[in-house]
Amino acid sequence: MKKLTNYAVSLFVIVIVLLLIIPLSPFLLDVFIVINISISLIILLVSMNIREPLEFSIFPSLLLITTLFRLGINVSSTRNILMNQGEAGQVIKSFGTFVLQGNAIVGFIIFIIIVLVQFIVITKGAERVSEVAARFTLDAMPGKQMAIDADLSSGLIDETAARTRREKIQREADFYGAMDGATKIVKGDSIMSIIITAINLIGGTAMGMVMSDMSFTEVLSVYSIATIGDGLVSQIPALLISTATGMIVTRAVSEGSLNDDVSKQFTAQPQAIMMTGGIMLVLLLVPGMPKFQMLLLGGGLIAAGYFLNRKTKEAAQQEAAAVAGAVVEEQKKTADEGEYFKDINNVYSMIGVDPIEMEFGYSLIPLVDESSGGKMINRIVIFRRQYAQEMGVVIPSISLRDSSSLNTNQYVIKIKGEEVAGGEILVDYYLALEPAEPTGEVDGIETIEPAYGIPSKWILPENKEMAEIYGYTVIDPLSVMITHLSETIKQHAYEVINRQEVMHLLENVRKTTPELVDEVFPGIISYGNFQKILVNLVKEGIPVKDMETILETVADVGATVKDITQITESIRIALKRTITRKFCQGGQMRVLTLDAELEKVIVTSLTKGEQGVYTALSPDTMQSLISQVGEGIKKFNDLSQDVVILTSQVIRIYLYRLLEQFYPNVYVLSFQEIANNVQIQSIGNIAL
Missing domain, CATH: 1.10.8.540 (FHIPEP family, domain 3)
Known part of the structure; x- marks a missing residue:
């Protein structure tokens, strides 16, 4: 039984192929038609309840199978219509009789309208949306890959998460590419249905006149019922499948199922519903309008809008009451604290400072609070583990707390109680990092990325795909904050x-x-x-x-x-092998070097004082050195490597101490600290 289940789809496809060859009795044809309608309904309902297209990733293949199944039924029904004088089962006869209602011309017009709606409106629309979605998804892949690499390199995600996200991006590209081709199948199916309908009517009428003794009127009645019935049992499932196709390819920015999104977004606008009801009532003044229907609809909309508006106000009042209760609780807590701190020994508990702490405004709480779905703590845990594996130092616990002294979108990072960094986050936006040469402009709020100082824009979620196409690297708000926190901790890790x-x-x-x-x-x-x-x-x-x-x-x-x-x-x-691995890229290390004469000047300027040895360069030499290092740093902008200055072992530490106050992100290495198997490439020389 299990093996039969595993091969059920394969057997079903074989049965579909046989439908094109083997004649079916009207009874079996009815069974297959009912199955076809049921499958189409299931597919439509599934497509309305998924949250993202990849939850129904088999849809392109399913689309091909159902289309082939429908064509197989069409071939079998056409064979029955032509061979059995219009007799093709109860389902086809019932549909044809119901639509015609004794009037063949009206029935044909209704049938043609249904066919054209499916072909011109739904099928063509779904085809166009699929083409655009496939092109945008493929164009956005490089930007998405860059965003994953940036998160991985900054420690926001591990290799497993990065691999999962890359696989998801690849699956999205494959899915939309397959959907682009699958919509062509739907289009061809619509055209084929029209052709089969014409064959059934013309061929059936001709055969009825030649092979039976019925009059022309009787022949036209019999074959028109069969033709329209056959067309409807084919077009209705096709219409459902086409609608499901449109549903899937248009669910790019949904947050839940279609039912959830519609109910949330409509009920969030009670004023619009009441205004619509008022307009319906005003239209009653137009002569000839159906009074009862318009009054019923307008009154119903006003009542529904009023009910939703009252419900919204009650929710706001409950929230305000909760805030007021929190204030009272805080006041009570303050009174209790007053009694507590009367004991002088309890005051000492307030003196200590946390090694690392982060304070944030009210709007950023959902990013941190795990009960609200915040994932910041998990991301910090991942960063701590990766930093420990890389540097051999364990970052202490980070205190996270909200602060009423900050603006709602602000956050600050403190080391040992003192602020060292801060920024501002727009929770409902994405941060788009501007590339060197963007291929287009995206509307947004100009800003500076807090961790690396890159010019950026806060953009709306609906502009995310377009920004990636234009070459921007798009980052979510939590990743922006985590990246800034991790980079700040790396810079100050030695302090803890x-x-x-x-x-x-x-x-x-x-x-x-x-x-x-x-x-x-x-x-x-x-x-x-x-x-x-x-x-x-x-x-x-x-x-x-x-x-x-x-x-x-x-x-x-x-x-x-x-x-x-x-x-x-x-x-x-x-530790030369460790140092070489950290600063080497692909067996090659690009560096700035010092001229021999400049090294001699630095050596002769070394002076020993009470605080140890230090350099005492002349102001002109100091200014020249600082300026040349600044120019040399610019040469590393397009390289995926830290700025490295290579010098002799004698002056390495003194040169580092001299430069760190001007360029804290510049690394000074000596020749003795580089492994022999590395190719050193000098991209600049600093001289007197």
Whole structure:
């Protein structure tokens, strides 16, 4: 039985093909006609209740099968009409008799109208929508792929989610491409139905006159009933399928099923319903209008609009009451807090600060609140895991709280209680990042992308597809906020590496190599100095997940060298493969280099003071160096690589300290920190 079920569709297709060859009795023909109508109704109802087209991805294939099934029934019914003097089953006879109502001319006119409505209005419209949807979907694929790659690289999604989204985009393109071809099948089916109807009428009338003793009037009556009945049992399922086709290809911006969308969007406008009812009543003044019908319809619309309007006001009053209750609860809470803080020991609980916290306005709460469907916490968890795998540092818990001091669309990011970044989000819009050369303009609100400072626009959801076609990278509001948060955390991650985090990292190493940890601590280096080393590495973007190599280097170098800077430089050389992997692209590293004379000037300018060694360059040399680095950074704009300056080991750390206050996103590496198997390409030279 299970095997039979698995091959049910294949067997059904074989039966359809046999319909084109094997004659059917009127009884079996009735059975197949009823099945055809039932399948068409099921397809239409399914297409109205899906939320997105891919939920009914088999529709193009189903369209081909049902069309072939319908044509097979047409062939069998035509054979019966021509061979059995118009006798083709009860269904066809009933439809023909009901439509004709004893008047062949009126019946034919009604039938022709039905055929033309399906062919010209529904089929042609669905065909056009399918063509446009297929073209727009294919044109938008590069932009969607870029958006996925951007989310993946920024840590907003993992590789599995990215693969799923790519597969969905590919399935959408395949689906709309298949729908574009499938609508041609519907169009051909409509044309074929008209041809078969003409054959049935002309051929049946001719055969009736030649092969029977009926009069011309009787022949015309018999074959017109059979022809129109056959045409209707064919056109009604075709009309249902064509309508389902239009339903599927036009559901691009729906949020639920068609029933849900219609009820929500119509009932949200009670004023429009009442105004329509009033206009209907005004039309009663036009002479000759049907008074009862117009009065009934107008009164019904006004009553429905009034009921919906009252219901909307009641919902608003309930919401206001809930807000008022919250205010009273807050006042009560404030009074309780007053009693609580009378005890001075309870005041100390307010002094501490969170390592990382994010505050946001009222409008952004749905993006964060899990009970409202917010996914921000899940995205933060994904970012924390990816950053730990990449850098070897675990980001502490991030405090999320709403703030009445912010505008409704604003958010701020704080590190240790102080604001370091912020932005503004329009929840009901999408952010479109402007490409270098857009192929068209999209209407929107001009803004700057908060994480990378890219010129952007806030666009309406209905403009999303067009923006992607024009080359814009379109990002949803939550992704904008998460990207800004993740980039801010990466820039300040070294600030949250405290002693507790260092102890956690060392305990993790102790599980595998306890002897190494015992050798280094506390004999060779203190926990505080080791914390400074990790901070120095993470601050310059160097992963510290290879903790064994770091500790072994400290054990080897720290016995004779006590300077933290020199130990850090030795660790960087030991981590050359890690550094090379981070900054290398496809076996090649593009860098800015320093002229030998400039390096000599920097070396001679090194001065030792109370705070350690620092550079004391002349103002002219400093200005020239900063300007040339700024020009060199522009050469990296079109490259998918961080800005890297390559210099000698002697001045690397001092050059970095000099440049970080002007260009915090520039990385300074030494030749000793680059693996030998990498091709280094200099794209600029900085000289005196």
